Amino acid sequence: MQSLWSDEEARACGDDALALRVYTSRLLGRDPELVLHGGGNTSVKATVSDFFGDPVEVLYIKGSGGDLAKIGPEGFAAVKLSVLLRIADLSTLTDAEMVREQRAAMLDPASPNPSIEAVVHAVLPQRFVDHTHANAVVALTNQPDGLELVKKTWGDRVIIVPWIMPGFLLAKAVRELTKDADWSKVEGLILMQHGIFTFGDTAAESYSHMIRLVSEAEAALAARGGSSSAIATADVEITQNDLLALAAARKEVSQARGRAVLAFAETGPEAAGFASRPDAGDLATRGTLTPDHSIRMKRRPVVLDGAEAVAAFGGWYGDSHTRLQKGQPALDAAPRWAVWPGKGTVAFGTTLIEAGIVKDIAEHTVRTIQQAEAAGGWTALPEADLFEIEHWDLEQAKLRGAPAPKPLQGKIAIVSGAAAGIGRAIAEELHAQGAVVTGFDLNPETPVRLGGRPGLTGRVLNLTDYPAVEQAVQDVVRQYGGLDILVSNAGIFTAGANFEYMDPANWAKSLEVNLTSHMKLL
Template structure:
């Protein structure tokens, strides 16, 4: 079995590496082998891709073994429900603990060849969008390739394909291609040869037409001979003849805030801008491309049946509302087809094509949104190619699209994924994120699933944070390095977050410095700098984020990291104490002004958080130790002993309190101050 399984894994990865063949869990591959049971007796086993596994990253564990004999016995049945099929396959697993085998296991099993491949190749699917698809496929691929009109995967389709085992291959309308061979190489070569033939046929059909894109999405095959693309766009998608102008940064931000404000009312989401779809979005017939719907059933699972076209921020409400109305009519027309116990899904689009920009996609996480963009590229390339080659698209029938959208076996693929974090879909800006409390907060929010926008003057510290979050969670924060007392830097920080994640839900103001010295000794420059960092920087951040939150219209939540010194100042710590008291008052004013917009602003007052802190420099430690009459090395113990609980306060303690204030559990709290100081009586809020 080893060499056959190794060959299967290698073949699968080669197929999965090409998004024009399969994308994000689509397609499946298999091999039939003999494996010994516990008694050493050989038995025929089908090794097939597990449901939801990705061919691009396939490993041996992604191919559960299914006993062939009891599966082949089903070949003589005339009908079988999905429930019966999945239950039977579960009993046929070699390892009962293995992942569930592909929905199309019977199709692979019923074909007699040792190796079987099924891909959702764009070029093949585009052929089936022709109204006379049987003739088109014969012309493109030869008479030896059979065509099966759309049938949802399962027992019935498996029997139909098995009856065509004597042909060279089978094309499944609105679905893809099935090939086979006695060796792994034979099956793969047949797949690649037929896909190449389909591409050549489509290229010939569209030869000489301006603005045409090949179904594999490659600019070298999809642009005109002069290198221009749809509507005269260049290879990078920018306008070259003035027909479609770029959407500028300001216009893009307005559109993103408006779109997220409409899509994230009930559940927060992240938006992703993908400029690779610009040539499609800039087509004059983009509305027809979108109207064609999803190219395959598998795409519907990722991006819903239809996308929308949005040209500017003013289009958002009308476009989304029209999509919702269309979806509601669709559900009403087919409600009788809903599986028992299943409610209608939310009616919101996941993909918007934006002329002058590309696509904006939505997901609970950034990874989901990126995935939606990659699937949307495939689905809309298929539609555009079919329009160019055949003049129109013959889409997947509405009833069949509905059945797929609400197909329990497909919905199960999504349920196999890990549950999203508490803050999934939320976007928070954290200043002072390179060290100390800010870093602890950024780490904690990322661990809870939030998208993090990190700002600090310390570029090396932000780079270290980025590497850490990428390693732990697979997602890097949006970062901006600069002095947060400068208006332009703050504007760029927030703009970077909105451009990366599509909006914002609030901020945590943690950037700060400690300035020591008695009032008689402080220079005016030291005084001003302390207030600029600890108060003016907070003002600039508050103003910038509040403006964005008001335009977005979803409310929001912010937390200001002040200090025990705001309520319990210390001698020799005047500039710091005054700046933190001002920070508390500024937060209270923001709470007063933000309340009408559903924006909450609260404060945490920590004390003596030394862990990883850039605030507690050697100089500050020496001066604060001298103020208390102790040695610098005893300072941390001193602060722990002086609070009522006799504890050291850690960055994570503060991060936990920040997360509470940002969360829905604190939805009735604003203008509040939480002390995270172990209990310092002099700093009790009064």
């Protein structure tokens, strides 16, 4: 793993601890091998002035669900350190009590909710603390002999924390395990089947520990056969029948979720290689790469190995809730991603953002579990533990901040004649109502006129070139997973003439565009 640290960029932060915290948080967030889409958390301890001008020690902790790659100072909550340390002294604490007390201890009530790991950060004495779900570390700890492997890789340079629920329970465990620590020797905590904490009295020290320990995890995996060479690749052809199957799967998932979803099919060499493995279904359904992925990915994907695959997934999901629930309400039984045997993977989401997040996590999952399997065997947390994380209210809360869905959210539309006039207005209104829209038009300005907005694109297309039209429609289905709305709006006004003087070519062109092209598009 390459360090992204720059002395010049760090110097620009001066002595501002929060600025340095933002800087190294973004370094961590820029590497998807460390964190993805809201994963991980970081903190720094500092002394600041409160409203009355009195000095107070605080923990600047990343807001729950914040994206480290984009975080700014406003993404951190300043929480009174003394309160967090008193919370760690309690024998029991409910989730609601923890959230309430952490919020009550914030200097600014407008700050985001502190990360659920805030108390863990507080009990570690170092000034800067970093926590990631590094792929290599998770792959290493999820080996059948993961505990011995961790000991062999790092010795007494790390403190090993057995799997335990994040939040208050983890903080209690960390405090107990580190009470006699010789911090001059310890560079980090390895959380079995979860991730890694590193720390230091400077931002550079904590970040360098993260890069070094993760690099050593990568080397340990490679030594056991878990290098990048373990990632299968293949080339596949996606046929029209495949696209029809993709659209059918999207329809089933949409019905299971109770709202329309987009389906991002990934059929590149790595995705196709994984899906072509005979054990792909077994590997993928053992569990999530790291527990917090379950809130976005559910505990396993659907394997699209038959017409009833999505229904079978729903049956399994409902049965598992009956077996494992301890009063938690049932969630929807729609899968969030799929293994498409012999073809690749599919990510489902009601928005471009959600489907993109699922796609990214799926990509890293299939890479890492293959490396872990080659290194000795991929194991995941037991189903009951993953169920508890997936249904944990503090994790589900991360998903509740999404805006209310628009009427056409998740719908896929094509509008022809979309470069100007009525067609352009229709395309823009469908997009405003939540649909992803592709506009077709012969006008070479079409991509520019409809561009610049996610989910609204223009394509130059001669609607009388029927092979090109067929390909364009298939490309939309390949990109989004199907088609729900078709507005056949293209038309031309040819030069008028009395019938006896009508140019046959003019007549034929008018019929071709204004009549036949609509039939062909439909």
